[in-house]
Amino acid sequence: MTDYEKIAELLYPNIKKTVNDYINMYPARKLPDGAEVTRLAPSPTGYLHIGQLFQCLVNKRIADQSKGVFYVRLEDTDQKREVAGAGPIMAEMINYFAPYTEGFHDYNKQNGDYGSYIQSERQAIYLCFAKDLVSRGLAYPCFCSSDDDDDESCDYREEQKKLGVPTGYYGKWAKCRNLTYEEVKANIDAGKKYTIRIKANGNGTEKMVHKDLLRGSIVFPKNFVDYVLIKSTGLALYHMAHVVDDTLMHTSTVIRGEEWLSSVPLHYQLFEYFGLKAPKYLHTNLLMTTDANTGNTRKISKRYDPWADCRWFIEQGFPKEAIIEYVLNLANSAFEPWRTANPNADINEYILKTGNMGKSGAMFDMVKLVDVSKNVIAKMKAPEIYSRVLLWAKKYDITLAYLLERDKEYAISIFAMDRDNKPRPRKDTAKWSEIKEFYSYMWDDLYLSKERNYDFEEETKLKDIKELLERYILVYSASDDNQTWFNKVKETASLCGYCTDMKEYKLNPEKYKGSIRTASTIIRVAITGIRETPDLCEIMKILGEKVVHARIVETILAIEEFIKNGIE
RNA sequence: GGCCCCGUGGUCAAGAGGUUAAGACAUCGCCCUUUCACGGCGGAAUCGGGAGUUCAAUUCUCCCCGGGGUCACCA
Secondary structure: OOHHHHHHHHHOOOOOOOHHHHHHHOOOOOOOOOOOEEEEOOOOOOOOEHHHHHHHHHHHHHHHHOOOEEEEOEOOOOOOOOOOOHHHHHHHHHHHHOOOOOEEEEOOEEEOOOOOOEHHHOHHHHHHHHHHHHHOOOEEEEOOOOOOOOOOOOOHHHHHHHHOOOOOOOHHHOOOOOOOHHHHHHHHHOOOOOEEEEOOOOOOOOEEEEEEOOOEEEEEEOOOOOOEEEOOOOOEOHHHHHHHHHHHOOOOEEEEEHHHHHHHHHHHHHHHHHOOOOOEEEEEOOEEEEOOOOOOEEEOOOOOOHHHEHHHHHHHOOOHHHHHHHHHHHHEOOHHHHHHHOOOOOHHHOOOOHHHEOOOOEEOOHHHHHHHHHHHHHOOOHHHHHHHHHHHHHHHOHHHHHHHHHOHHHHHHHHHOOOOOOOOOOOOOOOHHHHHHHOHHHOHHHHHHOOOOOOOOOOOOHHHHHHHHHHHHHHOOOOOOHHHHHHHHHHHHHHOOEEOOHHHHHHOHHHOOEEHHHHHHHHHHHHHOOOOOOOHHHHHHHHOHHHHHHHHHHHHHHHHHHHHOOOO
8 A cells, every 4th residue: 555545545434436436327428429418507606697697508509409418516515605595596597598407406306317416415426536636646635724714824825926926835835745644644633624635747837738619729837736626624626526527427518607717727637637538618708797887897796786696687577588699699699690580480499609609708788688678579479478478577566467467358459559460560668577667558547546747749838739639539439440540630630720741841830830740749648648659549449438538538627727827 | 916818880799811891789860650669771980009921911920008817625
């Protein structure tokens, strides 16, 4: 037995399995040629971040389009940062946007043959791999930390900064690197806690090449820092878990954010030490935003940007297709031309090519999302909008939900306005939360409960409004078709001195009180309170004779009141 | 500061030695129109800077500058 083997036994007498045992336990997946196995590995520290969704969608697409597998693994090795209950909620969100079968769903619900998909349950595996490294002298126990906290008590970092050399545990600062069996044993016997560190073989000048699926060849100095692999608690760090898990779970391509690029040398070293083949890597760009206060570009943060949390978009009522489309568009610029060419194709038919993904940080543009969302909603028919809005409203707006359910047909007819019967549908709704306010005049419950604030045009005189409405109410009939309806509006307008021909009006505006636009606006405002609405004739038909009548009369009365008070 | 990534209009970006430097969103103007939205037409707006290589550089090389990431017993 070598000293290394003796140390390994001393540290982990109960680990009997070998690395090979585990490797044999999880044989390669049976998948068609070219199938990619990808994963999302969130840590349960909060809720799904929009940047994670970005990673998630790319991973999912790459797997699906190659007939491979996309799975979810919970990286919960950091108990300190863990937020209770966050894991299952994250899984639910991932599943909402990118349905998956294999992996973690809940602490008592996992699917797949390569589990556990919860890292805290994999401790024995990591320790086995660590023991293997220790027994071969490629890793070693380090006692440099103080007993009760995770702060390295060695103050070598300050010294290194002063010296202007890279910070880290290496070289002469790596005091535990060459401890003998006897020294290790003495420390252990003294009850000292220890971490396991990799014994790096780079010297800071030796180079290595990483071939990234997106970024091409990148030259790094070979890793020369003895990073911690196993914490003093016995739990693994990301680097160790990544190498072990992605090997055992047979991940073919690791797609992760650019923030991981700088740890690639460490990961390669680990694979090399284990004699394992590293997966393919793709390091994506990062999602950014402009800081409202400083004007600087920065990473999207949960602290400052409420929309960093994916739930925000759902609460706002953005359809998930819109969110997916926009994020995919950010990930891959070829998406938008594809969507233009295939407006009705299922999003799962899109083939995402890794070569033309963006390399530089992408600004998250809410305005563009809104546009994408409007287009997505514009493709929906009224019944679909109805069920979508209802589903949303049940959770976020019970008043709306009540109105929708009270009279389903009525609600659908509202959503059908300027939409189902038009070649080019309206594009004015981006999210469900806008619906209630936008169509508030369509429900008396909402309309009557609000303070009336007639939005007539400034220059229109009250007495003229009154006159027009009084005349119009006499000819109005709920049974009129669109043409008849408009003819009546024109006749009334003409009688009151408005010009019904826009060209004529533009030539001689002084001859008239206003144009047919002015007259129409008066009726529109009398009925809806506002100047901008879908087709007025349709609105009046849906509202019905009684309501239209009541609203016009109410308006006339209100105007009389204004006039009485000397307002013109 | 060391190492690494990135740099085309306000935003996402196509272009890979020779182009009037695409397209989408936003913005401005006009048209259509009973309002708004839609739609149509048009405008303004971009190759970070400097050296090289070349007959020719947005495109290749180098330097600089700028932005970002990372240097934890976090992921």
